[in-house]
Amino acid sequence: MAKRVRLIDIAERLNITKVTVSKALRDQPDISKDMRALVKKTAAEMGYTPNLVARSLSSQRSHILGVVVPKIAHPFFAAVIDAIQEEATKKGYGILLAVSNENAALERQHIERLLAMRVDGLLVSVSKQQPDLSVYQQVRDMHMPLVFFDRQIEDAGFSSITIDDRLGAFHAVDHLIQQGYRKIAHIAGTHDVAIGRERRAGYEEALRKHDLPVFEPWVIAGGFDEWHGYDAFVQILHTDALPDAVFAVTFPVGLGVYGAMREHAPDLLDTVQILTFGDGEVNAFYPYPHLCVRQPTQEMGHRAVEILLAEIEGTADGPAQRVVLQTSLVTAQNYRLPSRDEAAESLRLAG
Amino acid sequence: MAKRVRLIDIAERLNITKVTVSKALRDQPDISKDMRALVKKTAAEMGYTPNLVARSLSSQRSHILGVVVPKIAHPFFAAVIDAIQEEATKKGYGILLAVSNENAALERQHIERLLAMRVDGLLVSVSKQQPDLSVYQQVRDMHMPLVFFDRQIEDAGFSSITIDDRLGAFHAVDHLIQQGYRKIAHIAGTHDVAIGRERRAGYEEALRKHDLPVFEPWVIAGGFDEWHGYDAFVQILHTDALPDAVFAVTFPVGLGVYGAMREHAPDLLDTVQILTFGDGEVNAFYPYPHLCVRQPTQEMGHRAVEILLAEIEGTADGPAQRVVLQTSLVTAQNYRLPSRDEAAESLRLAG
DNA sequence: CTGAAAGCGCTTACAG
DNA sequence: CTGAAAGCGCTTACAG
DSSP states (O other), X not given: OOOOOOHHHHHHHHTSOHHHHHHHHTTOTTSOHHHHXXXXXXXXXXXXXXXXXXXXXXXXXXXXXXXXXXXXXXXXXXXXXHHHHHHHHHTTOEEEEEEOTTOHHHHHHHHHHHHHTTOSEEEEOOOSSOXXXXXXXXXXXXXXXXXXXXXXXXXXXXXXXXXXXXXXXXXHHHHHHHTTOXXXXXXXXXXXXXXXXXXXXXXXXXXXXXXXXXXXXXXXXXXXXXXXXXXXXXXXXXXXXXXXXXXXXXXXXXXXXXXXXXXXXXXGTTTSEEEEESOOTTGGGOOSSEXXXXXXXXXXXXXXXXXXXXXXXXXXXXXXXXXXXXXXXXXGGGOOOSOHHHHHHHHHXXX | OOOOOOHHHHHHHHTSOHHXXXXXXXXXXXXXXXXXXXXXXXXXXXTOOOOHHHHHXXXXXXXXXXXXXXXXXXXXXXXXXXXXXXXXXHTTOEEEEEEOTTOHHHHHHHHHHHHHTTOSEEEEOOOSSOOOXXXXXXXXXXXXXXXXXXXXXXXXSOEEEEEOHHXXXXXXXXXXXXXXXXXXXXXXXXXXXXXHHHHHHHHHHXXXXXXXXXXXXGEEOOOSSHHHHHHHHHHHHTSSSOOSEEEESSHHHHHHHHHHHHHHOXXXXXXXXXXXXXXXXXXXXXXXXXXXXXXXXXXXXXXXXXXXXXXXXXXXXXXXXXXXXXXEXXXXXXXOOSOHHHHHHHHHXXX
């Protein structure tokens, strides 16, 4: 590796001390304007770039945020990570990304590693597996700032930013009922996962509001992926009556329902309204009756970083914050391509 | 922050020197087995975690890889990043993720920052914008290992791992022709972007092979997103004849074509075969004739890391490598949900 | 097998 | 406004 120029090299060239160089480069006001200018000019000429790891070691601040997610190749998390990265960059931080793969042990390992790397703070969305509380206790003990996003550990004493799953589900199902649907099935998640519980609670609440009974054979709990949706809908096909709408706990589950329909009852495709919590990339093009609850991914990512930085920089006003974001309902009329303005905008940015 | 235990704290407790502790912890063979065991036991008791930034500074190795991508909320990149992260973790490296947003200036800034952070190597997929060659020259000058993936700068002297766009397109279009399609339109990208050029070349080559003429009004260049697909297909609708198949340069462009069809010519939905280069998450559920060229994202991520680590660890056999990966064609018969085995497997891993 | 010395490239806190 | 000293927490290279 070609010799890298250090503070001391600049100092020697200028016959001053490296402290002066260090301060001048960071624009500290106790260095004369002329000296600052001279140092910067020289540094640029010599091709100096500060060694951020040395800086981290001596300043005890890395300007790196650790981000742990259960998965990344998933529209929701990809969008949130994107927003996190964007906001972090804007604020002068880098992000160290780790994926737990829904595995608590791996999640723990990642967090320990990030701790050892001396990140300034942690942004984590916990795996579905029973989390290992001891790491979080460790994080607490060392006063490392941490903000949970989307999936949190309750009562761990950390700030969190989550989505109002119950209300989102409630509004969506309420909307269906107001549109005249009465026989609404729910392909649910599992009870041990918060989003499963909450979305189901919102569903039941909406039925209750309209004095509709919960028809048990149509509420099928079990998971969050395509196969669960597929199997559950096949099961529904074997009941005597057919629903006129299906509320799927996630977008993948909704896809599984479509898959089952296409295979076993294609005639239902155009008549049964599907509602999914969360959206995929192709809503604008989905040809069947399809509704979805949209999650504010960008806002979640941006605000998660803001909350964390406030804690890191000590400007946090109080202890743990719990921010709850509201969803929006995307109806058929709303479906659209990204607007031309947006497209033009992104072109402008790129160009 | 609670006092963190350091090497020296362990050393004092044991009445030995910190060098011995350091070596024992890293299992160096020149420390007696008993001492190693004792040190490790004590370190564990005291809750020691090594300070990786101090280690980086003194060892000149950070065990961090910098990853720069044009975007992340995109199925292709999300999948590749996932694979990169997985492989890096397996090899004991962390990844610092940066998103250029298809913006060359931002790409440059990110790389400079990663350089300053002293990553051990760089994995980059360049933005579509004219790249700023000077940063790459700088990377060369400091002998920083770098591997381009998917989108590279030719002749920059770095290793690269890319996809055989031309051949992938050729095989796919060739397949269409063998299935009896003769009137194949191509919604192309732009000429200044390699994937645009290459995919188009593959398309033309396939037509040539079968002595089919290129019908210019049906080859519409312009971009890579939904709107381009939409506009281009509307334009095609205004030509006298109609194609029996459409080859879209990307999956989003294909979606735009579906959008245009649904709006302006819904009757074509079931009759015009759409072929996209790249796939989305919903292939298994797409109801219309749909074919796609699948990119080996996982292999790309894994191998990119392998190549980079070989360069970092000095085991690279020669100068720049150029790996070209082949695509596979996913036909309607191949469409499927993730297999039950895979689902069970992921459950097992998670459990 | 264990240790004393030097150093990685910075910043902090304190003098002057 | 500039500098001398100390230190961040490790590892490397060399003695013994």
